[in-house]
Amino acid sequence: MNTCSHYDVAIIGAGMSGLAAGIRLAHFGKKVCIFERHNAVGGLNGFYSLSGRKFDVGLHAMTNFVRPGVKGTPLTKLLRQLRIAREEFALCEQKQSRVAFGPRGETSLRFTNDFAVLEGEVAQAFPAQIDGFRRLVAVVKTFDDVGLDAQPVSARLMVRGHISDPLLEDMLFCPLMYYGSATEHDMEFGQFVIMFKALFLEGFARPFDGVRVILRVLLAKYRAAGGERRMKCGVKAIVADAGRAQALLLDDGSTITADHVISSIGAPETEDLITPPARVAPPSVPGRLSFVETITVLNQQPARWGWGDDTIVFFNDSPRLEYACPVGAVDARSGVICLPNNFDFGPVQTLPEGIVRVTCLANNDRWASLAEAAYRDEKARWFAAVQASARRFLPPLPDQAAYERAVLTTDMFTPRTITRYTGHFGGAIYGAPVKHRQGRTALANVYLCGTDQGFLGIVGAMLSGISMANYHVLKST
Amino acid sequence: MTKDECKQVVLDIIADIAPDEDLSNVKPDVRLRDQLQLDSMDFLDIVMELRKRHAIEVPEAEYPKLASLDSCADYLTPKFNALPPKS
Numbered sequence: 277m278n279t280c281s282h283y284d285v286a287i288i289g290a291g292m293s294g295l296a297a298g299i300r301l302a303h304f305g306k307k308v309c310i311f312e313r314h315n316a317v318g319g320l321n322g323f324y325s326l327s328g329r330k331f332d333v334g335l336h337a338m339t340n341f342v343r344p345g346v347k348g349t350p351l352t353k354l355l356r357q358l359r360i361a362r363e364e365f366a367l368c369e370q371k372q373s374r375v376a377f378g379p380r381g382e383t384s385l386r387f388t389n390d391f392a393v394l395e396g397e398v399a400q401a402f403p404a405q406i407d408g409f410r411r412l413v414a415v416v417k418t419f420d421d422v423g424l425d426a427q428p429v430s431a432r433l434m435v436r437g438h439i440s441d442p443l444l445e446d447m448l449f450c451p452l453m454y455y456g457s458a459t460e461h462d463m464e465f466g467q468f469v470i471m472f473k474a475l476f477l478e479g480f481a482r483p484f485d486g487v488r489v490i491l492r493v494l495l496a497k498y499r500a501a502g503g504e505r506r507m508k509c510g511v512k513a514i515v516a517d518a519g520r521a522q523a524l525l526l527d528d529g530s531t532i533t534a535d536h537v538i539s540s541i542g543a544p545e546t547e548d549l550i551t552p553p554a555r556v557a558p559p560s561v562p563g564r565l566s567f568v569e570t571i572t573v574l575n576q577q578p579a580r581w582g583w584g585d586d587t588i589v590f591f592n593d594s595p596r597l598e599y600a601c602p603v604g605a606v607d608a609r610s611g612v613i614c615l616p617n618n619f620d621f622g623p624v625q626t627l628p629e630g631i632v633r634v635t636c637l638a639n640n641d642r643w644a645s646l647a648e649a650a651y652r653d654e655k656a657r658w659f660a661a662v663q664a665s666a667r668r669f670l671p672p673l674p675d676q677a678a679y680e681r682a683v684l685t686t687d688m689f690t691p692r693t694i695t696r697y698t699g700h701f702g703g704a705i706y707g708a709p710v711k712h713r714q715g716r717t718a719l720a721n722v723y724l725c726g727t728d729q730g731f732l733g734i735v736g737a738m739l740s741g742i743s744m745a746n747y748h749v750l751k752s753t
Numbered sequence: 754m755t756k757d758e759c760k761q762v763v764l765d766i767i768a769d770i771a772p773d774e775d776l777s778n779v780k781p782d783v784r785l786r787d788q789l790q791l792d793s794m795d796f797l798d799i800v801m802e803l804r805k806r807h808a809i810e811v812p813e814a815e816y817p818k819l820a821s822l823d824s825c826a827d828y829l830t831p832k833f834n835a836l837p838p839k840s
Contacts, residue, residue: 303805304801304804344773345773347773347790353792357798359770742794750797750801751797751813
């Protein structure tokens, strides 16, 4: 039982960013404790068990993959900072991914962990745009995307300076938005650059056993460094006085104190805990972008249905991409298909079952207020609609009835699930649209890390925790 | 502690921070940054590992003195030798 009531640093939330911050701080001798409301770690990137199966949440693929020997990228920085050997993650690369646009995916751009593939696809499908595309890539490569005090610039405007075909523009934005954007229609250019590098210039990989491998490594490091954690014990309030956090009131009614507090739960969510409320002008606005995800487990590998090539497919059937909170409960016109079986796990390993995941934009308000029976009906209805939409972008099934018979089980999460398990207001997976690069809050000794600090993806999340621990705690002591 | 021993202390730290770097041919008179891929995060870690392992403090204004192995040895050896004996 952890009974100590004073810490050098208290961390709110045991997601990727909180764990990474904790490892840094504990490694350098800080007395640190992570407070997590749930009984599982991982936050937005966790996993759950349902009738004996483990399902990943969040993670389709770990972005930012680079091969051994490539240095100076986010993945290598994070491995060094957390003293993790790359073998510990045992990452397996994607086979290929695609961006598919048009009613049946007529325009398609393939990409792999070799950037030349995407460049070649752009040159072939958009010959008039390739010079502009190369100029854009040059800008992306030299942009300082991790500076903590960059001014926000519209990515749409920056991209249009180089690319004049709206179809190509939308096809480039589609994966970057779906994998991390908290803003509708546009992105901040710094965020665009982070995502462009993470997805296109670097790439996708995952451990054979999924996100739990990464979490296991982080937890082991944290424990070995002497970090404490308290599970099923969230922070109910940050008691403030004289512009500083004086104490944390916990869910179990007890109180602890800490010199520094690092919160990974989001900007508006953190402001909401401050008691009495700090006068923040203007207060942070929660994000509007939420998602549903359907999961189908099959007793066959996807290759059996001719779906053995694609790891991830980003799809859109409309002339323009509408990355925004939908009017209806779900917008099935665009989304992301993930086939976890199609990572290159090598000659010996094969995931025991086929898995098909499909993610689409959803409207939180439409889901939040439903009574239980209506909620179940809506889930069933949209599950079918999402499948039907996504299937247009995969090779046609040779035998629809055989596919249906191969389904072992299905599951679906909605904005409601996200709110319940992550605490993000409005089921906003990627947090609030306005990010806080320096992690500052209304209180001098409370800092943000994770989604609302603004480094994206799971590698970004971990780097966010590392950066904030370095910047606010380790460098100043 | 001799200057050579001091260089070894720094190399041991770099080996732990950056296990993906080849340290077999580090030239003592060349800036570490010019022969190894080390960024500001890595240099911060060298400073913090010096504090953690050896109780040596390097104020931020003096980080430039850690530029090469030779300059590290010139700067750090007197600090090591001034440490109180371990009891």
